[in-house]
Amino acid sequence: MQNRIMITGAGSGLGREIALRWAREGWRLALSDVSDAGLQETLSLVRKAGGDGFVQRCDVRDYSQLTAFAQACEQKFGGIDVIVNNAGVASGGFFGELSLEDWDWQIAINLMGVVKGCKAFLPLLEQSKGTIINIASMAALMQGPAMSNYNVAKAGVVALSESLLVELRQQEIAVHVVCPSFFQTNLLDSFRGPTPAMKAQVGKLLESSPITASDIAEYVYDQVGKGEFLILPHEQGRVAWQIKQQNPQALYDEMANMADKMRAKSRSVG
Ligand SMILES: NC(=O)c1ccc[n+]([C@@H]2O[C@H](COP(=O)([O-])OP(=O)(O)OC[C@H]3O[C@@H](n4cnc5c(N)ncnc54)[C@H](O)[C@@H]3O)[C@@H](O)[C@H]2O)c1
Numbered sequence: 001m002q003n004r005i006m007i008t009g010a011g012s013g014l015g016r017e018i019a020l021r022w023a024r025e026g027w028r029l030a031l032s033d034v035s036d037a038g039l040q041e042t043l044s045l046v047r048k049a050g051g052d053g054f055v056q057r058c059d060v061r062d063y064s065q066l067t068a069f070a071q072a073c074e075q076k077f078g079g080i081d082v083i084v085n086n087a088g089v090a091s092g093g094f095f096g097e098l099s100l101e102d103w104d105w106q107i108a109i110n111l112m113g114v115v116k117g118c119k120a121f122l123p124l125l126e127q128s129k130g131t132i133i134n135i136a137s138m139a140a141l142m143q144g145p146a147m148s149n150y151n152v153a154k155a156g157v158v159a160l161s162e163s164l165l166v167e168l169r170q171q172e173i174a175v176h177v178v179c180p181s182f183f184q185t186n187l188l189d190s191f192r193g194p195t196p197a198m199k200a201q202v203g204k205l206l207e208s209s210p211i212t213a214s215d216i217a218e219y220v221y222d223q224v225g226k227g228e229f230l231i232l233p234h235e236q237g238r239v240a241w242q243i244k245q246q247n248p249q250a251l252y253d254e255m256a257n258m259a260d261k262m263r264a265k266s267r268s269v270g
Contacts (some may be wrong), residue, residue, distance in 0.1 A: 002081035002082070002128065002130070002131075003025075003026065003027045003028055003081065004027065004028050004030070004073070004077045004078075004079060004080050004081045004082070004128075005019075005022050005027050005028070005029055005030070005080070005081065005082040005083070005084065006029075006030035006031075006032070006069070006073055006080050006082070006083050006084065006121065007019055007029065007030070007031055007032070007083075007084040007086055008032050008033070008058065008060050008084065008085055008086050008087040008113070008117055009032075009033055009060075009086040009087030009088060009135075010029075010031035010032060010033050010038075010039065010042050010055075010086070011031075011033030011034075011035040011036075011037070011038020011039045011041070011042055012033070012035065012038045012042075012185060012186045013185030013186055013187060013213050014086060014135065014180070014183075014185060014213045014216060014217065015031075015033070015042075015084070015086040015087070016038075016041075016042045016045070016213075017212075017213040017214045017216065017217035018084055018086065018217045018220065018221075019031055019042055019045075019046050019051070020042075020045055020046060020049045020051075020214075020217065021214075021217040021218060021220075021221045022051065022082075022221070023045075023046040023047075023049040023050055023051025023052075024049050024050055024051070025050075025051075026050055026051060027051050027053075028051065028052060028053045028077055029046055029051050029052070029053035029054075030053055030054060030056070030069070030072065030073045030076070030077065030080065031043060031046070031053060031054070031055045031056075032055070032056050032057065032058035032069055032087075033055075033057070033058070033087065034057065034058075034059050034087075036055075036057055039055040039057070040055065042055070043055050054072070054076055056068075056069050056072055060085075060087045060109060060112075060113030060114075060116060060117060061108045061109060061112070061113060061116075063116045063119070063120065066116050066117055066119075066120035066121075067120045069120070070120045070121050070123075070124055073121075073124060074124060079124050079127055079128050080121060080124045080125065080128060080130060081128045081130045081131065082130055082131045082132075082133065083117060083118070083121045083125065083130065083131070083132055083133070084133045084134075084135065085113065085114040085117040085118065085132070085133070085134045085135060085157075086135040087109065087113055088109060088110045088113070088135065088187075088190075089105075089106070089109050089110060089187075089190035089191075089192065090150065090187045090188060090190055090191045090192070090202060091105075091106050091147065091149055091150050091191065091192045091193050092146050092147045092150070092191065092193040092198040092199065092201070092202050093146060093147075093193035093194040093195060093198050094145070094146050094259075094263070095148045097193075097194040097195070098148065098149055098193070098194065099194070102149055102192060102193070102194070103149045105192060106149040106150060106152075106153050106192070107149070107152070107153050107156075109153075110150065110153035110154060110157070111152075111153040111154075111156040111157060111160075114134050114156075114157050114160060115160060118132060118134075118160070118164065125171075125173050126171055126173065129171070129172040129173060130173055130174075131173070131174040131175075131176070131224065132161070132164060132168075132173065132174070132175045132176070133176045133177075133178065133220065133224060134157050134160065134161045134175075134176070134177045134178070135157075135177075135178050135180075136154045136155075136157040136158050136161070136177050136178060136179050137150070137154040137179055137180060137181075138179045138180065138181045138232070138234070138237045138240070138241075139151045139154045139155075140154035140155040140157060140158045140179055141155075141158070141179055141237075141240075141241055141244065142240060142241075142244065142251065142255070143155070143255065144255055144258065145255055145256075145258050145259030145262055146198060146201075146259065146262050147202075154179075157177065158177050158179070158230075161175055161176070161177035161229075162177075165229055174227070175229065176220075176223070176224055176228065176229055176230075176231055177229065177230055177231065178216075178220055178231040178233065179230065179231065179232050179233075179237065179241075180216050180232075180233045180234060180237070181209065181233075181234040181236060181237045182202075182205040182206050182208060182209050183206065183209035183211060183212060183213055183216060183234075184206050184207055184209055184212065184213070185206070185213050187206060188202060188203050188206060195266060197265070197266040198262075198266060201262060201265065201266070209234070210234075210235075210236075211233065211234060215233070216233045219231070219233040220233065
């Protein structure tokens with residue numbers, strides 16, 4: 001019976017809600033984050049929801065911390081059945097304004113953090129014939145304006161997930177990738193970008209979501225159960241993805257118009 005799950009970035013937002021969703025099924029949870037306070041809060045909520053487990057501080061940029069976390073899962077749980085590579089940070093800014101340091105920071109966490117999570121846990125997943133759930137974003141599919149480093153990192157997560165889907169089928173390891181649109185969490189706290197105006201615009205987008213992190217966790221639980229590879233929790237996102245596949249130019253035009261509007265807005269605010 002499969003009942004052991006590990007989640008990165010579990011101290012807040014979607015990671016916490018995914019923990020609670022699986023906790024309600026009585027799973028044992030291995031929770032990691034860079035925020036000790038966030039982890040403690042998630043663990044106490046998890047216990048109230050019917051699950052149990054342990055927390056371990058782990059920065060997904062550091063491979064040795066991820067392998068140590070995998071070892072802890074082996075010692076405490078005897079292995080792992082599901083891994084959720086969720087830890088991530090926000091960024092924004094037009095390409096010309098983003099520094100190379102902005103790029104390195106974004107890729108190190110949002111892309112290489114997922115690569116390292118998959119690699120560190122692969123031996124355990126091979127034993128359990130487990131499941132990988134990678135948290136990407138609609139940004140990976142839409143390439144919205146003024147977030148090129150985020151778009152590239154998340155598109156990398158989708159490409160990695162597709163690669164693993166294909167490569168790991170023989171080992172019977174299942175792979176899923178989740179692409180939500182914006183939703184309200186603490187993601188803005190981690191925002192890095194060249195202008196405060198851009199941060200304010202991203203904040204407005206997060207607030208605009210018709211669904212919550214808890215709704216997304218519910219949708220992910222359901223779709224993973226159904227074996228869906230590409231999981232698009234927002235209705236609007238599913239529609240946009242269909243349009244993009246049928247008529248990519250229509251989406252490019254819409255994004256270019258959005259870029260013009262954002263430039264005008266950031267000029268008037270900044
Ligand atoms: N909120 C959105 O609108 C949105 C949309 C699409 C995708 N996502 C993705 O969802 C995932 C979860 O984000 P969220 O919205 O819940 O944000 P959040 O900020 O509430 O949670 C992210 C968690 O990741 C942790 N974290 C950050 N850097 C880390 C690192 N180097 N190592 C380990 N942990 C780290 C943070 O401490 C935090 O607890 C991210 O991958 C994000 O890109 C979010």
